[in-house]
Amino acid sequence: MTEETQGDATMRAMTYDRFGGTEVLSATRQPHPKVGPGEVLVRVRAAAVNPVDWKIMAGGLAPLMDTVFPVVPGWDVAGVVERVGIDAPEFAAGDEVFAYARKDYVHGGTFAEYVTVPVRCLAAKPSSLSFEEAAGLPLAGLTAYQTLTRLGAGEGDTVLVHNAAGGVGVFGVQIARALGARVIGTASPANHERLRGFGAEPVAYGDGLADRVRALAPGGVDVVADFVGGVLDDTLAVLAEGGRHASIADDSVTAKGGQWMWVRPDGGDLAELGALADAGKLTVPVAEVFELDRLADAFELSQKGHVHGKIVVRP
Missing domain, CATH: 3.40.50.720 (NAD(P)-binding Rossmann-like Domain)
Structure with missing residues (x-):
């Protein structure tokens, strides 16, 4: 971990502690996530908004997935590996990566300074894409x-x-x-x-x-x-x-x-998408970039629809 991480056991994150609309979102400080076996800790450089994010916040997936409050929303991420957990030899600190970081329950998402990601979800970031573009690709x-x-x-x-x-x-x-x-x-x-x-x-x-x-x-x-x-x-x-x-x-x-169809996190498939991007066969249009504390505005823009490109948030 970096000195900054060691000296501050919390991180900035957008969270909600009950289901609802954008009014339930708050800028908070949360504990750094624990890095379990087969996981890596990613310092978030960019996270993208998908309609599923605000639908989950409204309780739309409550019948399907367990929710542990407070929730950090977000599943799409691009960033840099901060450290690796036990049994995660595929990656090392400093690697640039991206992921569809969906886990088995709703809790620790990507609209934060750090997120843990299972290795099965992760791939090397395409060198041809910016962090904002890479974050918009996974889901x-x-x-x-x-x-x-x-x-x-x-x-x-x-x-x-x-x-x-x-x-x-x-x-x-x-x-x-x-x-x-x-x-x-x-x-x-x-x-x-x-x-x-x-x-x-x-x-x-x-x-x-x-x-x-x-x-x-x-x-x-x-x-x-x-x-x-x-x-x-x-x-x-x-x-x-x-x-x-x-x-x-x-x-x-x-x-x-x-x-x-229901999309599945898959690092191998994500690597194939990255290869298409690096070959010039796949571009990621980015419509607008928001700072982390403006996540509510980003969600509201997504809810309006008709956005030509991805909505991205930077911590």
Whole structure:
């Protein structure tokens, strides 16, 4: 540990001690987290906001995951390894890393000066990305990557990405292109030029979507990645015979031969995303950066939606 860490057993953190809206967030001092076996302590350089963060704060995952108050929210992080725990030989102090640092219960998150991260969640930070960009990649990037790879998207496939201009969709478009697929992406017309820049063929969502997709892919599409929900009828209408589909927002797809996806922390997958970034095949748009004590403002911006890029917090 550094002298600063040794001399001060607490750290700055944003916390909440009950479920609610942004009014429950407070700037507090918390004990430095204990570094367990198979974990590393990361000095946070940047942490990104995802909608799940404020949904958890409102109690949205209480039926699924145990919560231990006070909670430091946040799952996405990029930073520098401060020290390693027992049985964590993969990393050393000073390593630049990033992670989707979800644990088995809700308590010690990333909107703080330090966070412990299980080695299984961690990967070396891509050298081509800033800490702010790297922090914005893990959860959304892994969601897109795991959806597409589980569906076997690859060379020669035509992939339809629903909500292609959204936080997950932008990564989905880029990853599908990197895997060798042709990509059709749904978005509002205002986002079409942006999608073309990422390599997608854009189509407007809404009434007549299936016809517009069929005009581009008369034989249907091989893979559909739904990152918005409520589009199952359109998915089935454009899916080619033998096609594969999955959703992160609509579990009813399982009754129609699709997969219901929930992102999993995986350092190996994260390393693959980092390699794509370093190869120039994956960029991370950052919309705005907030200081730690303005986390409530960052959450409120996220809640408004329609942000083109990641919202990042720096301690």
